[in-house]
Amino acid sequence: MTTDIAHLELFRTLEPAHRELIAASAVHENHPAGTRLFDEGQTAEHSWVVLSGCVALDATVPGRGTVTIQGIGPGELLGLSWLVPPYKWHFGATVVAPAHLARLDVARLRTAAQEDPAFGYRLSLVLADALLHRLQSTRYRLLDLYRTPS
Amino acid sequence: MTDPWLPVAHRVVRRVEETADTATLRLRPVHDPLPPFRPGQFAMLYAHGVGEVPISVSAIPGSGDLVHTVRAVGAVSRALHGAEPGTVLGARGPFGTTWEPHGTEDLLVVAGGIGLAPLRPVLRHALAHRDRYRRVVLVVGARTPADLCYRDEFDRWAAELEVVTTVDHGAPGWTGRVGFVTEPLAVLPLDAPHTTALLCGPEPMMRFSARTLITRGVPPDRIQVSLERNMQCGTGRCGHCQLGPLLLCRDGPVVAYPVAEELFAVKEL
Numbered sequence: 001m002t003t004d005i006a007h008l009e010l011f012r013t014l015e016p017a018h019r020e021l022i023a024a025s026a027v028h029e030n031h032p033a034g035t036r037l038f039d040e041g042q043t044a045e046h047s048w049v050v051l052s053g054c055v056a057l058d059a060t061v062p063g064r065g066t067v068t069i070q071g072i073g074p075g076e077l078l079g080l081s082w083l084v085p086p087y088k089w090h091f092g093a094t095v096v097a098p099a100h101l102a103r104l105d106v107a108r109l110r111t112a113a114q115e116d117p118a119f120g121y122r123l124s125l126v127l128a129d130a131l132l133h134r135l136q137s138t139r140y141r142l143l144d145l146y147r148t149p150s
Numbered sequence: 151m152t153d154p155w156l157p158v159a160h161r162v163v164r165r166v167e168e169t170a171d172t173a174t175l176r177l178r179p180v181h182d183p184l185p186p187f188r189p190g191q192f193a194m195l196y197a198h199g200v201g202e203v204p205i206s207v208s209a210i211p212g213s214g215d216l217v218h219t220v221r222a223v224g225a226v227s228r229a230l231h232g233a234e235p236g237t238v239l240g241a242r243g244p245f246g247t248t249w250e251p252h253g254t255e256d257l258l259v260v261a262g263g264i265g266l267a268p269l270r271p272v273l274r275h276a277l278a279h280r281d282r283y284r285r286v287v288l289v290v291g292a293r294t295p296a297d298l299c300y301r302d303e304f305d306r307w308a309a310e311l312e313v314v315t316t317v318d319h320g321a322p323g324w325t326g327r328v329g330f331v332t333e334p335l336a337v338l339p340l341d342a343p344h345t346t347a348l349l350c351g352p353e354p355m356m357r358f359s360a361r362t363l364i365t366r367g368v369p370p371d372r373i374q375v376s377l378e379r380n381m382q383c384g385t386g387r388c389g390h391c392q393l394g395p396l397l398l399c400r401d402g403p404v405v406a407y408p409v410a411e412e413l414f415a416v417k418e419l
Contacts, residue, residue: 009337009366033325054327056320068320071327075337096325136358137330141318145352146263146293148171149223 005049005102008075011126018119025109026102037078037093044081044089047106050074053099057091070134071096077130082106154385157196157240158184160216162233168299172264173231174208174219177239183214184241189271190249190376190404193218194384196240197229204245204381204399205230206268216241219267219299245384247404249374251276254346255284258338258368260331260359262291262351266299268376268403269350277310287312287338291331291351295324314338331355335362342367349407350376357414360407373407 005011005026006019014022026049031037038044040059048055050072057070057078069091072078078101081089113120152158160177167173187193187207193216196202203226209217222231233239249272251257257276261269276286288307292298294317307313314334316327327334331351345368349356356375364370379391379398386400394413396402 009339054325056328068324068328070329071316071320073314073316073327073329073334073337075339076333133333133336137333140330140332140354140358143354144293144318145355146291146297146318148221 005051008049010049010075010077010130013126013129014122018122021112021119022104022109022123025105027105029101029103031095031099031101033095033098035095035099037095038089039092040089042089044079044087045106047077047079047082047104048101049104050076050078051100051102053095053101054097055099055101056094056096058094059091066092068096070138077127080127080131083127152182152184154242154245155383157194157202157242158182159238160241162235162237162239163215165233165235168219168301169297171223171231172219172221172297172299174217174299175230175233175239176211177216177218177241179214180238184216184243186210186212187216187244188248189275190268191244191246192268192381192384192403193241193243194245194381195220195226195230196242197226197233198238198240200229201226202240202242202382203227203230204378204384206376206403207244208267208270209274210271219264219270221264242384245381245399247402249348249404251346251348252282254344254372256341256345257283257286258340258345258347258363259286259288260335260347260349260351260356261288262331262355262359263293263297264299265349265351265355265376266290269348270300270303272348273307273311277306280310284344285312285341286310287314289314289331289334289338290316291355292317294319295321295326330358332358332362335359336366340366340368343369345372347373349373353377353414356410360411370408370411371406374404375407375410376403377405377410377413378403 006023159180164176192206208219222228320328381399382390386397391398
């Protein structure tokens with residue numbers, strides 16, 4: 001997996017200048033397994049691109065403890081709640097395999113999107129694509145395709 | 151010449167529990183062996199007095215032994231799954247078409263659930279001939295971590311291939327991905343025009359995965375899928391496994407995606 005986020009599949013539809021803008025807004029972080037990135041209900045101020053390792057999104061369920069809902073792996077976006085009000089995390093997130101993350105400066109991206117609607121539109125499509133893909137994949141999981149036929 | 155209609159006696163010489171409902175059996179011919187199998191092909195395995203089902207080879211030891219991974223889902227497969235060493239079973243074959251991973255630079259193997267079994271011979275072949283490929287990637291999906299087969303082989307695969315494992319439901323201590331196989335397929339770095347993808351698993355999984363790969367630019371004719379229907383004779387005579395114009399015991403199970411795509415679109419087929 002490349003650590004150059006400008007060349008990730010995630011951003012393939014953006015123009016080079018827009019990809020470079022995103023890359024320039026990123027701060028690279030390395031986290032050991034067990035690092036808690038955020039908790040449900042906290043203000044969502046960041047978004048990350050996972051470059052290596054794995055981060056688990058989770059929720060606390062009485063009687064079941066902390067349940068992992070989704071694992072975010074290399075090349076995927078972590079954290080979308082910064083996009084729309086009330087900007088609160090819906091789930092928690094913990095690094096489960098040592099992770100190299102690119103933390104995006106979402107405030108800077110929001111400003112850039114407002115100042116340059118062409119960038120804002122393209123970025124919205126990138127995020128919509130990521131959201132749609134995650135929605136479809138979640139629906140596939142709902143089919144429970146690997147269960148033992150009864 | 152072996153009579154394709156006549157089950158040949160094989161004795162179970164080894165049984166490995168893969169998961170709670172899945173076991174791998176090594177079968178040794180009691181007399182003459184069946185002709186050699188190739189990756190993707192299947193045998194009709196016969197549990198005496200219970201019945202016969204098609205099961206793909208999950209390894210090709212090259213000694214005349216057969217290796218099959220069986221998931222207990224019906225009366226026959228439950229009988230086969232429970233066959234302890236010493237049990238004599240019947241086997242007919244080899245039947246069907248084969249995976250064709252050759253002549254590609256990058257090989258992408260996508261397996262869901264028990265669909266990893268028919269692809270294991272391809273992975274072993276790729277490991278044995280690693281220099282023939284620029285890149286080999288395995289993406290495996292399972293229901294839970296406990297449902298993953300061949301866990302003792304994963305370390306070797308991970309050392310020599312790129313392995314992505316994802317489960318529908320995580321478990322305490324699981325440090326891999328939780329999600330569907332389409333998620334890593336959507337973002338995996340690929341040289342799409344030079345990638346050959348082999349897909350095996352539940353039919354919708356193959357459909358969704360193929361669509362994702364085609365969106366990524368993998369040519370449809372470089373995608374192969376393994377289809378299942380009610381195989382009975384194994385020789386294209388009885389018609390039970392008909393899927394549109396195909397008799398899958400003869401024209402399948404492995405078919406090119408452009409052929410499968412049209413058939414997937416017919417709901418009642």
